[in-house]
Amino acid sequence: MTVDLNTKAKNTWCPGCTNFMILTAFKNALTELINEGKIKKDKVVVGAGIGCHGKIADYVNVNSIISLHGRVVPTMTGVKLGNPDLTAIAFSGDGDSYAEGMEHLVHASKRNSDIKLFVHNNQVFGLTTGQVTPTSKKGYKGKSTPGGSIEEPINPSLVMLSSGATFVARAYTGDMVFLMQVMKKAILHKGFAHLEIIQPCISFADTRDYFKEKVYQIDSNLPKNDLKWAMEKVQEMEKIPLGIFYEVDKPTFEEQL
Ligand SMILES: Cc1ncc(C[n+]2csc(CCOP(=O)(O)OP(=O)(O)O)c2C)c(N)n1
């Protein structure tokens, strides 16, 4: 069955932005899950933070709410508590979630709130035209760091594993089919799911050549319930692993409340 997820909103992302890959992967993931009878379109709610990523809420024809910068996670916590039947999917940016929204993120993860969080990690504040974020590489030269960032970046997947997230995964916009497959699994996960989507920002942090050489997919048949292994794996830097590192079944915040 054709599921029409298009909207009439004018798209204002830069031509060639990797957000188009995330948008397409997401629409395909939703279409397949709806057609497979696993989710219902009218029960899906998309939340978004503020940033280039946040515009995605305007481009997918499902229920949606645009939050404040850094506040999509608590907003979706409320949405899910108010109506636990909803499939709550939040889109955020590396600035949105890992800077201003970090404390919300850690606590939602610890609670195992039944929210799926897809973070567009372009290692830059994109919408505000190129300032350093917690995931910017050391040496990154942008508007707020003209001499190069002197800080080491954080590793979001590691933070999520140590905070209690029950689904921790990483994907790259260069492989849209793989991204879609991981999105589908995250959406079906019961509990807090964190999907870090590595994406080059073609305008302010063009990392296309860097990531193309670095990323690889882990063996999808490996057991996913080994926290120690997952914590070690996500810290690999020489080559950057992609896939679902950790996935366990635990009671959610909403179930227990
Ligand atoms: C409370 C608040 N703080 C700061 C801002 C300014 N602001 C808007 S978008 C943005 C950067 C967003 O960066 P990121 O979350 O990485 O998203 P991207 O644009 O890269 O997709 C900032 C700092 C704001 N709108 N509201």
Ligand SMILES: [Mg+2]
């Ligand atoms: Mg960003």
